[in-house]
Amino acid sequence: MKPLLEIADLGVAFRxxxxxxxxxxxxxxxxSAGERVGVIGESGSGKSVMARAIMRLDDxxxxxxxxxxxITLDGRQILALPERxxxxxRGDAVSMIFQNPMHSLNPAFTVGQQMDAVLKAHRxxxxxxxxxxxVDALGAVDLPAPGDLVDRYPHELSGxxxxxxxxxxxxxxxxxxxxxxxxxxxxxxxxxDTVLDVLERLSRDKAIAVLMITHDMGVVAxxxxxxNVMYGGRLVETGPVGDIFAAPRHPYTAALLAATPNPAAPAxxxxxxxxxxxxxxxxxxxxxxxxxRCPHATTLCKQAPALRQIRANHxxxxxxxxxxxxxxxx
Amino acid sequence: MSAxxxxxxxxxxxxxxxxxxxxxxxxxxxxxxxxxFPAWFxxxxxxxxxxxxxxxxxxxxxxxGTDELGSDVLAxxxxxxxxxxxxAMGSVALAALFAVPAGLLAGYRGKxxxxxxTLIADSILSFPIVLFAVMVVAxxxxxxxxxxxxxxxxxxxxxxxxxxxxxxxLVEQGFVRGARAMGAGTFDILxxxxxxxxxxxxxxxxxxxxxxxxxxxxxxxxxxxxxxxPQISWGSLLLVSKNYYVNAIWYPLAVGAVTTxxxxxxxxxxxxxxxxxNPDRRSG
Amino acid sequence: MNAPLLxxxxxxxxxxxxxxxxxxxxxxxSGASISVARGQTVGLVGESGSGKSTLGAAAIGLQALDGGxxxxxxxxxxxxxxxxxxxxRRRVQxxxxxxxxxxxxxxxxxxxxxxxxxxxxxGPRRSWPDRIAELLELVGLNPEMARQYPGTLSGxxxxxxxxxxxxxxxxxxxxxxxxxxxxxxxxxAQIVALIADIQKRxxxxxLFISHDLGLVRAIADRxxxxxxxxxxxxxxxGEVFETPRHPYTRALLGAAPIPDPVLEARRERIPLRGExxxxxxxxxxxxxxxxxxxxxxxxxxRTPLPEPAGGAIxxxxxxxxxTGTEDRS
Numbered sequence: 047m048k049p050l051l052e053i054a055d056l057g058v059a060f061r062x063x064x065x066x067x068x069x070x071x072x073x074x075x076x077x078s079a080g081e082r083v084g085v086i087g088e089s090g091s092g093k094s095v096m097a098r099a100i101m102r103l104d105d106x107x108x109x110x111x112x113x114x115x116x117i118t119l120d121g122r123q124i125l126a127l128p129e130r131x132x133x134x135x136r137g138d139a140v141s142m143i144f145q146n147p148m149h150s151l152n153p154a155f156t157v158g159q160q161m162d163a164v165l166k167a168h169r170x171x172x173x174x175x176x177x178x179x180x181v182d183a184l185g186a187v188d189l190p191a192p193g194d195l196v197d198r199y200p201h202e203l204s205g206x207x208x209x210x211x212x213x214x215x216x217x218x219x220x221x222x223x224x225x226x227x228x229x230x231x232x233x234x235x236x237x238x239d240t241v242l243d244v245l246e247r248l249s250r251d252k253a254i255a256v257l258m259i260t261h262d263m264g265v266v267a268x269x270x271x272x273x274n275v276m277y278g279g280r281l282v283e284t285g286p287v288g289d290i291f292a293a294p295r296h297p298y299t300a301a302l303l304a305a306t307p308n309p310a311a312p313a314x315x316x317x318x319x320x321x322x323x324x325x326x327x328x329x330x331x332x333x334x335x336x337x338x339r340c341p342h343a344t345t346l347c348k349q350a351p352a353l354r355q356i357r358a359n360h361x362x363x364x365x366x367x368x369x370x371x372x373x374x375x376x
Numbered sequence: 377m378s379a380x381x382x383x384x385x386x387x388x389x390x391x392x393x394x395x396x397x398x399x400x401x402x403x404x405x406x407x408x409x410x411x412x413f414p415a416w417f418x419x420x421x422x423x424x425x426x427x428x429x430x431x432x433x434x435x436x437x438x439x440x441g442t443d444e445l446g447s448d449v450l451a452x453x454x455x456x457x458x459x460x461x462x463x464a465m466g467s468v469a470l471a472a473l474f475a476v477p478a479g480l481l482a483g484y485r486g487k488x489x490x491x492x493x494t495l496i497a498d499s500i501l502s503f504p505i506v507l508f509a510v511m512v513v514a515x516x517x518x519x520x521x522x523x524x525x526x527x528x529x530x531x532x533x534x535x536x537x538x539x540x541x542x543x544x545x546l547v548e549q550g551f552v553r554g555a556r557a558m559g560a561g562t563f564d565i566l567x568x569x570x571x572x573x574x575x576x577x578x579x580x581x582x583x584x585x586x587x588x589x590x591x592x593x594x595x596x597x598x599x600x601x602x603x604x605x606p607q608i609s610w611g612s613l614l615l616v617s618k619n620y621y622v623n624a625i626w627y628p629l630a631v632g633a634v635t636t637x638x639x640x641x642x643x644x645x646x647x648x649x650x651x652x653x654n655p656d657r658r659s660g
Numbered sequence: 661m662n663a664p665l666l667x668x669x670x671x672x673x674x675x676x677x678x679x680x681x682x683x684x685x686x687x688x689x690s691g692a693s694i695s696v697a698r699g700q701t702v703g704l705v706g707e708s709g710s711g712k713s714t715l716g717a718a719a720i721g722l723q724a725l726d727g728g729x730x731x732x733x734x735x736x737x738x739x740x741x742x743x744x745x746x747x748x749r750r751r752v753q754x755x756x757x758x759x760x761x762x763x764x765x766x767x768x769x770x771x772x773x774x775x776x777x778x779x780x781x782x783g784p785r786r787s788w789p790d791r792i793a794e795l796l797e798l799v800g801l802n803p804e805m806a807r808q809y810p811g812t813l814s815g816x817x818x819x820x821x822x823x824x825x826x827x828x829x830x831x832x833x834x835x836x837x838x839x840x841x842x843x844x845x846x847x848x849a850q851i852v853a854l855i856a857d858i859q860k861r862x863x864x865x866x867l868f869i870s871h872d873l874g875l876v877r878a879i880a881d882r883x884x885x886x887x888x889x890x891x892x893x894x895x896x897x898g899e900v901f902e903t904p905r906h907p908y909t910r911a912l913l914g915a916a917p918i919p920d921p922v923l924e925a926r927r928e929r930i931p932l933r934g935e936x937x938x939x940x941x942x943x944x945x946x947x948x949x950x951x952x953x954x955x956x957x958x959x960x961x962r963t964p965l966p967e968p969a970g971g972a973i974x975x976x977x978x979x980x981x982x983t984g985t986e987d988r989s
Binding site: 088089190204205206207234235236238239240242243261262263264265266267268269287288291292301302303304305306307308309310311312316317318319320322323 | 707708814816844845846847848849850852853871872873874875877878898901902911912913914915916917918919920921922923924927929931932934935936
């Protein structure tokens with residue numbers, strides 16, 4: 047089966063007054079219809095830039111895509127489409143949900159008015175049908191009294207409710223893909239749980255694929271079927287969530303797991319990753335992105351390892367993927 | 377000791393790097409030299425009378441022509457600079473003297489002090505400048521001192537509001553809360569943590585207020601409430617020159633142009649300083 | 661038995677807010693008690709609006725109480741400005757959430773670290789540079805950094821400076837208010853490991869406030885769970901996390917994702933109804949009853965008082981029944 051979304055050799059660089067910042071380097075990943083795919087990384091890993099590139103949301107005047115980059119969505123070459131057609135896709139075939147629901151909702155308009163604006167832009171429907179559809183969507187995300195909620199203003203809702211309004215807005219046009227960029231990072235755990243529940247159910251029931259961008263291994267374990275680990279703009283490991291959590295093959299993935307607090311694990315100290323991630327300027331480095339912080343690095347690592355298959359669907363960018371005993375670290 | 381270093385870096389950041397900044401700075405230094413040593417810049421006396429050269433049009437000897445008594449207009453403008461600068465700087469300094477402490481107090485303490493001080497500032501702001509000037513001149517007489525006093529009062533709310541707003545923001549910052557938690561007293565916090573951080577924004581509005589001072593001075597002197605002859609300011613020159621706009625159009629034109637140019641350059645300097653201090657605004 | 665280092669008893673804190681001409685009394689903290697023994701790490705968990713940060717500020721005298729009392733080392737909070745107040749300001753320190761606003765941008769790191777030394781006259785002035793270098797090394801930073809301005813430092817480095825500054829005056833208690841929530845996971849682990857190590861070596865007590873259950877579990881000896889201004893459950897960290905008794909603790913643990921897909925799939929989830937109520941108009945009786953899956957009439961009538969349950973204390977009328985039935989199933 048052909049995947050719904052296929053990103054191949056994506057490279058994104060930003061021009062600044064003095065230099066070129068390579069935010070994403072050679073990233074390839076696929077999302078199948080109805081699949082829940084995670085992209086995990088810390089700030090500066092390039093995960094959000096990658097997500098925005100799918101809908102070409104970055105300022106074209108300062109964004110450069112590598113010439114070999116291809117993003118194929120449902121057979122369409124996103125990077126080659128005219129802006130007008132990409133714009134038509136946004137909120138229709140592909141919806142996005144962002145971290146802060148307060149910034150995504152305009153305080154001057156009611157929930158219904160904002161959702162209606164999206165619907166009107168993409169569907170020619172009489173007003174009464176649009177309202178019915180909006181109320182349905184609000185009900186589908188478990189918001190209480192949706193018929194009443196359409197006329198409320200964002201400030202009357204809690205953070206968790208607002209984020210569920212964003213989810214409702216995202217499903218209005220029955221998208222095939224939702225890109226969720228840290229949708230629960232600003233929420234409390236109980237509100238996060240509800241939003242993830244709703245997204246998971248919608249994904250199952252309506253076969254909507256979800257690309258979940260997050261920094262939280264817990265969210266990945268909770269929500270995703272496959273995961274892509276990004277570091278320093280590169281994809282370092284990708285595969286089924288079960289396999290990767292049980293036996294990470296990239297030192298960074300293992301270190302990230304060891305550094306993640308776990309409310310279910312008996313008290314243990316967290317294992318920090320030494321050092322900090324650095325943003326590369328100028329030409330993309332030829333060394334492994336993790337070399338400076340990796341406890342296993344050798345001179346071989348000065349040549350960037352290619353992402354290679356080590357098991358079915360499990361790919362790792364590390365020269366020593368088969369040899370290292372990483373479980374011990376975590 | 378420890379508070380001095382940040383202030384030097386703060387001033388260091390004001391050293392211009394862009395071509396426009398360098399040109400403006402040199403121009404500013406030039407104007408100050410003109411104010412201090414007018415005789416270096418013109419061979420004429422400002423009050424020299426020459427009955428044979430009354431209201432002469434511009435010529436190589438008198439680039440801006442001569443006035444009704446035969447004095448060189450350029451020389452009069454040059455000699456007026458000193459008073460102009462004194463009024464602009466004096467009024468801003470006078471305003472800052474009251475407004476900075478009041479703004480700090482209002483922004484830091486809040487509650488009653490804030491309410492009273494804000495009320496005073498708003499009252500000043502809502503009072504018409506000309507009416508206020510008339511009242512002050514009526515009781516104190518028209519002089520440079522009166523003018524500085526009037527402008528100083530007028531500027532107090534502008535600086536007060538800025539300082540108060542900045543202080544309110546800073547009070548909520550972690551380093552101010554942290555200093556309080558460590559046991560630092562109010563004076564300590566104001567001096568070490570708040571003042572160094574508001575100095576930049578205050579320095580930025582100084583040239584803008586000076587520009588306003590020059591324009592108001594011109595206006596008030598023009599209606600006779602400002603600088604009185606034989607003292608020379610650009611405003612008093614404007615007052616006299618208006619009588620000759622039919623026969624000697626270059627005369628009021630030259631004075632008006634210098635006044636406008638000076639305030640425009642000051643506003644521009646303020647913008648440049650604001651951009652230098654706030655790197656986020658550079659791109660915008 | 662020694663008196664605890666910090667003993668907050670029945671703290672009440674009410675904020676008055678005017679909005680649209682209506683005065684609202686927001687009960688940020690109502691009847692919360694928490695204590696910290698010498699050298700102990702107590703975790704205070706809660707969601708936003710629980711009042712945990714307000715309680716933390718009150719614990720060190722930075723927030724006035726409207727009821728109850730705070731005893732530090734057995735003595736009540738001294739009046740602001742008194743000599744005892746100044747001593748207290750040395751003995752208790754606080755580290756805030758946002759490392760980017762915690763340091764004065766116009767002071768070098770060295771000047772920031774000198775401030776507590778100056779305020780509390782810690783040794784002669786000429787000894788400060790050495791002391792500052794020592795402090796920077798203690799938190800894993802290069803002593804050369806004393807000459808830099810905060811603008812050049814990363815979030816993790818700034819938070820290390822804040823830890824160094826808190827340690828400069830050799831305090832007995834440090835309140836850590838969400839100190840890692842602005843940091844990345846790997847940096848967070850570094851900071852938590854650092855503070856845990858320092859806690860062990862120097863024997864300073866910590867009140868560790870966080871919304872992250874996993875983080876609290878990793879560092880705390882004891883844990884208190886707060887909801888809408890009240891402590892719902894408190895006890896040894898292992899006991900609270902392994903055998904949670906209060907329905908809120910159970911729901912909170914049930915909502916927190918576990919970074920392990922196998923355990924995650926087995927996690928017992930307790931869906932909560934509705935939203936956190938308006939703190940200006942909290943529910944009668946038990947604060948949690950509007951969202952509690954086990955709530956009954958009784959819960960609206962009587963406020964549950966914290967009662968001993970195993971090694972912990974629980975503020976719920978029906979914790980025995982709730983834990984009993986689910987243990988059998």
